[in-house]
Structures are given as structure tokens and as C-alpha cells.
Amino acid sequence: MDIFSQGCVRKKNLSCGNSSATFKDRFRMIPYVTLPKYYETVKVTSATQCESTCFNNCSCTAYAYDGTECLTWTGELLNLQQLSQDDHRGRNLFIKLAASDFPSDDQGQRNFLAHLQSRDNDLTNEDDDNNIDIVPFFSFESILAATNQFSEANMLGQGGFGPVYKGKFLGGREIAVKRLSTQSRQGIEEFTNEVLLIARVQHRNLVKLLGYCVKGRNEKIVLYEFMLNKSLDTFIFDQQNRALLDWKKRFDIIVGIARGMSYLHHDSRLTIIHRDLKTSNILLDEGMNPKISDFGLARIVQGDYTLANTTKIAGTCGYMSPEYMLNGVFSTKSDVFSFGVIILEIVSGRRNTGFYQCEEAMNLIQYAWRLWTAEKAITMVDESLLETCNMDEALKCINIGLLCVQEHPCQRPSMSSVILMLGGESMILPKPNQPAFVARTAISSKSTTSYTKNGLTITIEQGR
Incomplete structure (x- = not known):
């Protein structure tokens, strides 16, 4: 068990408030930790709203959401402990980091984010709200943990685009994970379409986008709300x-x-x-x-x-x-x-x-x-x-x-x-x-x- 009682130290400054920044701040999920002290509770109805609240607040350094409660932190993050996967006290903590803090081998994700932003700008007027800034990015490691390494037992179905898995984050939040195969008919344009469109539409009869993941050149993943009864x-x-x-x-x-x-x-x-x-x-x-x-x-x-x-x-x-x-x-x-x-x-x-x-x-x-x-x-x-x-x-x-x-x-x-x-x-x-x-x-x-x-x-x- 790792102990971070002295808190976390930020290596690079956030881009919040800097409109000229090429890449926006992002969140990294730290799984299975005890949550820091001195948080604020925010009234929201979804994980996306919780993340948006923290993202749009330059003082907010981290957030956590378990499906019912949104917690946000400002300033230092103290008394963190990394727990084992079986420890029921563990929660997922999302820490706000500068885009440059992410590994260089994740250049594929950064390129995709720039491509996504460019496509979104083509469709958006200056006075419009830009929903793409708050599309949650999930680390590949967190998705591996949620799907038990993409186990066959968690596979919900198989299509021309690739397999869909059931996943579960700490706190019990169930998700559907669409993982594009390298042989998929759905390329970067179709993948961009999927993230872009679902992020921009909200209706009770449209599936909800929870986030996405791009890692390297081959991994393209979309996370949806989990549908208990599968398809019609x-x-x-x-x-x-x-x-x-x-x-x-x-x-x-x-x-x-x-x-x-x-x-x-x-x-x-x-x-x-x-x-x-x-x-x-x-x-x-x-x-x-x-x-x-x-x-x-x-x-x-x-x-x-x-x-x-x-x-x-x-x-x-x-x-x-x-x-x-x-x-x-x-x-x-x-x-x-x-x-x-x-x-x-x-x-x-x-x-x-x-x-x-x-x-x-x-x-x-x-x-x-x-x-x-x-x-x-x-x-x-x-x-x-x-x-x-x-x-x-x-x-x-x-x-x-x-x-x-x-x-x-x-x-x-x-x-x-x-x-x-x-x-x-x-x-x-x-x-x-x-x-x-x-x-x-x-x-x-x-x-x-x-x-x-x-x-x-x-x-x-x-x-x-």
C-alpha cells in the first residue's frame, strides 16, 4: 500500500484561464485511494456535471463522483493512501493535470483531442457553448481495471467495429466499453464522429456518452452508460x-x-x-x-x-x-x-x-x-x-x-x-x-x- 500523507506536488502549471493554450487541462484517475480531507460537496446529477464543475473552476484541483455524490477539492491534496483493489474503502479520485503532464507515448490521444477540437470548431459559432472541453478522458489503465483486463466474461457483444464490454468502476458505477478493433470499419473519422455527436446531443432516447480513451495509434475506446437489457x-x-x-x-x-x-x-x-x-x-x-x-x-x-x-x-x-x-x-x-x-x-x-x-x-x-x-x-x-x-x-x-x-x-x-x-x-x-x-x-x-x-x-x- 502506497502512502501519500505529505500530499501531491504539481509538476506543471495548469492552463486554466489561458485561452492560448494548445491543449486543455485533463483529469487522471487515481483508483483505489482514500479520499483527501477538506472537500466541498456539489449538487449534480451526473459524472459529466461533476467533472464540468471542477474543470470550469480554476481553483479546483480534483474531484470524485460515485453516482450519488460529487466531491471537489481546492489547493493541496492531503492524506492520500493507495489501497488494494479488494479494499472497500477505495474510491476513484480524478486529479486535474496539465496536458503536458501526460506520458509522451500518449501522443495519439493528444493528436485526437486536437482533431476533435478542430472538427468541433467547424460546427460551432463563437457564441456557442463548447461541450468538447468537458468530455471526460479516461486512462487506459482505469478501463483495464473496470473491465478486468477486457475479460471474455465481461463481453456484451461483438460487431464490425469490435467488442463491447461491461465494466464497473469503484463505487458500483456500471459502464459499457466500446473498444474499436484494429480491423474495424470505423476509422478515426467515424470515431471522432461518435465522440463529437454524442457529446453535443442530450435526449432521454439517445445513449449517454460518459467518456473516451485514446492510447497510442491503435486503442480507441468510447464509454457509454450501461444498458441492462442490451439491444432491441x-x-x-x-x-x-x-x-x-x-x-x-x-x-x-x-x-x-x-x-x-x-x-x-x-x-x-x-x-x-x-x-x-x-x-x-x-x-x-x-x-x-x-x-x-x-x-x-x-x-x-x-x-x-x-x-x-x-x-x-x-x-x-x-x-x-x-x-x-x-x-x-x-x-x-x-x-x-x-x-x-x-x-x-x-x-x-x-x-x-x-x-x-x-x-x-x-x-x-x-x-x-x-x-x-x-x-x-x-x-x-x-x-x-x-x-x-x-x-x-x-x-x-x-x-x-x-x-x-x-x-x-x-x-x-x-x-x-x-x-x-x-x-x-x-x-x-x-x-x-x-x-x-x-x-x-x-x-x-x-x-x-x-x-x-x-x-x-x-x-x-x-x-x-
């Missing part, structure tokens, strides 16, 4: 778990996703296009409330400009709109298309891409359309919902889902209109036209297909 797809497509989501809960999930997407499209200062909305990116908390996650492919567009073009198609087959998949054109209406697919999947309990080698339809969209035109749409409702289903609501959701997946973007409703449709009991909904993807194609969701159309290289990869 693990319920609606599982023969046993689907029974745990009755109709009311599924309808509430649909409404929650719509509210989160409406915020991204219409209510935040910048229009944000997700570009990879799917059931596996909808996380569920302990109350089964949906939270949209994975903003690596998201794009920000200024003001009313909601149409963009790319030569790099990156998304998940079955959820991509036709104009994006075939021509690289995306807009808020591309997200609306993805949302329409999700509605149909939630109502039916079937994957859009689960109809291959099936005579009844090429995909869920065509299946729903055939039943709709035959006035038998209610028969597509998941059998596990028959006892709890509100048939009028179910038909309304199918109607809205088909409106969202129409061929032409201009015919699809906005997400704000979708919310009105979902909430209006006596509202007469428009009748959908024939949706996209109603003719069988050779595209398979289990392979990677590349081809060129009008000089544009299209790559359709298996979903992450």
Missing part, C-alpha cells in the same frame, strides 16, 4: 425473449425511437442524420426504454440543408433506403426509411432480411405490402402479441411503417409528423403507395457485394 434485436427476434415485450411496451419503444430521431432531425441546433438506424443500435435500459446508439456513421448538416451525397456507402443491408444504397444520396428521409423498417420488424417480430428463399415475399417490406393491399395486414402481427395487442394501434403502426418506406423520399413523412401520427387517436392517416424493394434482387445480406453505378462504387456489407 435480442428481444424481438428471439423465440423466448419476444414474449417479454407485450404490445404496450413495443408501442412505447416505437414512440421513444421516433422522439429520439425527431430530436436529431428537427430539435437539436444542427440537423443530424444517423445513417445506421437498426434494431441492434436501439439499446434498452432497465425499464425497457429505448436509446439510440452508434453514431459512427452519422453526419451533421447545417440549417435546412438536409441532403448530402457520398461515394462511400456504409450501412446495413435491409435498413438502407434505395436512394442511399444505389446513388449514395442520403437525407433525413433516409433515416425515416430505416425507422419504417424497424416499425415493421417490431410489429411482426421478423427481420426485413429474413425472407430469402421464401416464396411469400422477398423481404418484410414486400410481405407487409402484399398483406396491406389484400386488407390482411393485421395477420402480420407477432403471434406472441395476440393476447395483449391493440389491433387499432398495430394497424396504425403498419400504416406508418409503409409510409416511411415509400420509394421516393419526398413521399415519406418527417419524424415530427410520425410522432403526430402515433399520438393521434382520431387522426386519419394517408394511404401508402407501393414501397421500395418490392421486386426480388440478387443482393444478399450475408455477403459483401461491390459494383459500380454512374461512377459510384457501392459496397453493401453484412450488418454490424
Whole structure:
């Protein structure tokens, strides 16, 4: 056990108050220590607020937060003791240090911070608050401790970006740790996007960013709030778990996703296009409330400009709109298309891409359309919902889902209109036209297909 009874000595002055400083002060977590004396208690509701309080106070030298209480220190830090990991008295202490106090082998983190700041400045006016300054940085060592060295027992899932682990900091705070693999399709731009966007948006139906870590050239890690019930797809497509989501809960999930997407499209200062909305990116908390996650492919567009073009198609087959998949054109209406697919999947309990080698339809969209035109749409409702289903609501959701997946973007409703449709009991909904993807194609969701159309290289990869 190390004893620091004489206190800690600062090697270099902090940059607080120095607007010309290239790099901002940062916090280093000292795990498993007894906390110093003479602290102040600050009333906050999150770890981010606690850190922000200390960061913005030039006199504050350290803080600690255990999920319920925020403690801050000014001046010297006295009577510190380093304890063993098994000692229940140990707490995590975050000490404010100058950026130059961090090891030189952490140059990758400093480069990333500068890149992050540059990207943020491109999107921020001088009078706007800059949230990037208070995005918590976590040391790689603290994440190793929280995840038990990234043990397989703590792995929550595996995607194209890499594994996600469950972690726990001292004090019991549970976290989800997204660790990008070196072979990940998500590079520095996508990683920057993820940190930048989630730091700038706050909504009850969007996952919360807790911090990030960059170490060297290969380690890129994002920390999120932990979602007890994992993702939506693990319920609606599982023969046993689907029974745990009755109709009311599924309808509430649909409404929650719509509210989160409406915020991204219409209510935040910048229009944000997700570009990879799917059931596996909808996380569920302990109350089964949906939270949209994975903003690596998201794009920000200024003001009313909601149409963009790319030569790099990156998304998940079955959820991509036709104009994006075939021509690289995306807009808020591309997200609306993805949302329409999700509605149909939630109502039916079937994957859009689960109809291959099936005579009844090429995909869920065509299946729903055939039943709709035959006035038998209610028969597509998941059998596990028959006892709890509100048939009028179910038909309304199918109607809205088909409106969202129409061929032409201009015919699809906005997400704000979708919310009105979902909430209006006596509202007469428009009748959908024939949706996209109603003719069988050779595209398979289990392979990677590349081809060129009008000089544009299209790559359709298996979903992450």
C-alpha cells in the first residue's frame, strides 16, 4: 500500500484561464485511494456535471463522483493512501493535470483531442457553448481495471467495429466499453464522429456518452452508460425473449425511437442524420426504454440543408433506403426509411432480411405490402402479441411503417409528423403507395457485394 500523507506536488502549471493554450487541462484517475480531507460537496446529477464543475473552476484541483455524490477539492491534496483493489474503502479520485503532464507515448490521444477540437470548431459559432472541453478522458489503465483486463466474461457483444464490454468502476458505477478493433470499419473519422455527436446531443432516447480513451495509434475506446437489457434485436427476434415485450411496451419503444430521431432531425441546433438506424443500435435500459446508439456513421448538416451525397456507402443491408444504397444520396428521409423498417420488424417480430428463399415475399417490406393491399395486414402481427395487442394501434403502426418506406423520399413523412401520427387517436392517416424493394434482387445480406453505378462504387456489407 502506497502512502501519500505529505500530499501531491504539481509538476506543471495548469492552463486554466489561458485561452492560448494548445491543449486543455485533463483529469487522471487515481483508483483505489482514500479520499483527501477538506472537500466541498456539489449538487449534480451526473459524472459529466461533476467533472464540468471542477474543470470550469480554476481553483479546483480534483474531484470524485460515485453516482450519488460529487466531491471537489481546492489547493493541496492531503492524506492520500493507495489501497488494494479488494479494499472497500477505495474510491476513484480524478486529479486535474496539465496536458503536458501526460506520458509522451500518449501522443495519439493528444493528436485526437486536437482533431476533435478542430472538427468541433467547424460546427460551432463563437457564441456557442463548447461541450468538447468537458468530455471526460479516461486512462487506459482505469478501463483495464473496470473491465478486468477486457475479460471474455465481461463481453456484451461483438460487431464490425469490435467488442463491447461491461465494466464497473469503484463505487458500483456500471459502464459499457466500446473498444474499436484494429480491423474495424470505423476509422478515426467515424470515431471522432461518435465522440463529437454524442457529446453535443442530450435526449432521454439517445445513449449517454460518459467518456473516451485514446492510447497510442491503435486503442480507441468510447464509454457509454450501461444498458441492462442490451439491444432491441435480442428481444424481438428471439423465440423466448419476444414474449417479454407485450404490445404496450413495443408501442412505447416505437414512440421513444421516433422522439429520439425527431430530436436529431428537427430539435437539436444542427440537423443530424444517423445513417445506421437498426434494431441492434436501439439499446434498452432497465425499464425497457429505448436509446439510440452508434453514431459512427452519422453526419451533421447545417440549417435546412438536409441532403448530402457520398461515394462511400456504409450501412446495413435491409435498413438502407434505395436512394442511399444505389446513388449514395442520403437525407433525413433516409433515416425515416430505416425507422419504417424497424416499425415493421417490431410489429411482426421478423427481420426485413429474413425472407430469402421464401416464396411469400422477398423481404418484410414486400410481405407487409402484399398483406396491406389484400386488407390482411393485421395477420402480420407477432403471434406472441395476440393476447395483449391493440389491433387499432398495430394497424396504425403498419400504416406508418409503409409510409416511411415509400420509394421516393419526398413521399415519406418527417419524424415530427410520425410522432403526430402515433399520438393521434382520431387522426386519419394517408394511404401508402407501393414501397421500395418490392421486386426480388440478387443482393444478399450475408455477403459483401461491390459494383459500380454512374461512377459510384457501392459496397453493401453484412450488418454490424
